[in-house]
Amino acid sequence: MILLLEIIKIFLNKCLRQHTILVLYTYNFLNLICTHFVGGALTQMLAFALAGSKLAADLPKPIVAISYASPRVGDKGYLAKFKQLEKKGMLRHIRVSNEGDIVAVSPSAGFYQTGLNLHVAPGKQVEIGYCKDRSIWSQLNVSALANHGLPTYHKRLFIHRNSADINSSVEELYAKHC
Numbered sequence: 001m002i003l004l005l006e007i008i009k010i011f012l013n014k015c016l017r018q019h020t021i022l023v024l025y026t027y028n029f030l031n032l033i034c035t036h037f038v039g040g041a042l043t044q045m046l047a048f049a050l051a052g053s054k055l056a057a058d059l060p061k062p063i064v065a066i067s068y069a070s071p072r073v074g075d076k077g078y079l080a081k082f083k084q085l086e087k088k089g090m091l092r093h094i095r096v097s098n099e100g101d102i103v104a105v106s107p108s109a110g111f112y113q114t115g116l117n118l119h120v121a122p123g124k125q126v127e128i129g130y131c132k133d134r135s136i137w138s139q140l141n142v143s144a145l146a147n148h149g150l151p152t153y154h155k156r157l158f159i160h161r162n163s164a165d166i167n168s169s170v171e172e173l174y175a176k177h178c
Contacts, residue, residue, distance in 0.1 A: 010166070015113070019052060037103060037148070040070025044093050044114060048082055051091035059175060064092045064170050065115070069104050069148055072111035072133075079112040079131070086115075092170050100147035116177055118165070119157035126165050130178045 047065035050056040054173040074082065087090035094117025097104040097130070099122065104113075146152060157166065 018110060021103060022069070037069050037071070040067030040095070041073045043067050044070060044095070046094065047071055047091060048078075048085065048114075050080065051085045061090045062086075062092045062106070063090065064094070065096045066096070067115075068096045069098065069101055069152055070095055070113075071106050071109075072113050074112060074114065075110055077155055082114045082131060088176075092116075092174060093103065096120065096153060096157065098153050099124075099149050103148050107148060116133075118157070118172055120153060120162075122156060123159075124156075125161045126157065128173065128177050 034151070034160060038178045039135050044067055047063045050059060050064045051061065082091065086093070095115045096118045097113075098120050112131070113133045114131060117127075119127040119129070119132065121127070168176075
């Protein structure tokens with residue numbers, strides 16, 4: 001079993017500051033891990049497409065997407081189909097967002113966030129919620145650019161009080177919070 005912490009460490013080591021998708025294909029599952037911002041949006045859309053495609057039926061499921069600071073990418077119909085694939089066990093999405101990062105709540109009109117959100121804030125325990133979406137107004141601040149960077153995400157996520165959550169597997173997190 002690959003733990004969430006291991007997946008995140010691979011992400012940080014291999015993809016830091018690049019907009020590339022790292023595909024980890026093992027004997028029993030496929031993980032799509034991507035950098036933050038646009039890459040995060042792309043990884044959740046690619047995972048969605050692969051999980052729901054008959055052409056990718058031979059791929060092991062669930063397909064797991066992990067994104068950081070991903071903007072919203074889909075409307076209500078996309079969200080509903082995404083949830084159906086999650087419910088069937090075909091798709092998982094761990095979405096990490098940061099307090100004060102305006103990108104993770106944009107665009108606001110008609111778009112929705114998917115998956116299990118791990119929301120980090122300075123000195124606080126990670127807040128975990130399924131399809132948890134925040135308003136753009138709640139994230140407005142003068143440090144929006146600094147709060148969007150991966151170093152800030154890393155500093156807020158990898159603290160002692162988050163150990164139990166980040167050492168859980170994706171399936172354990174889904175079972176507990178969805």
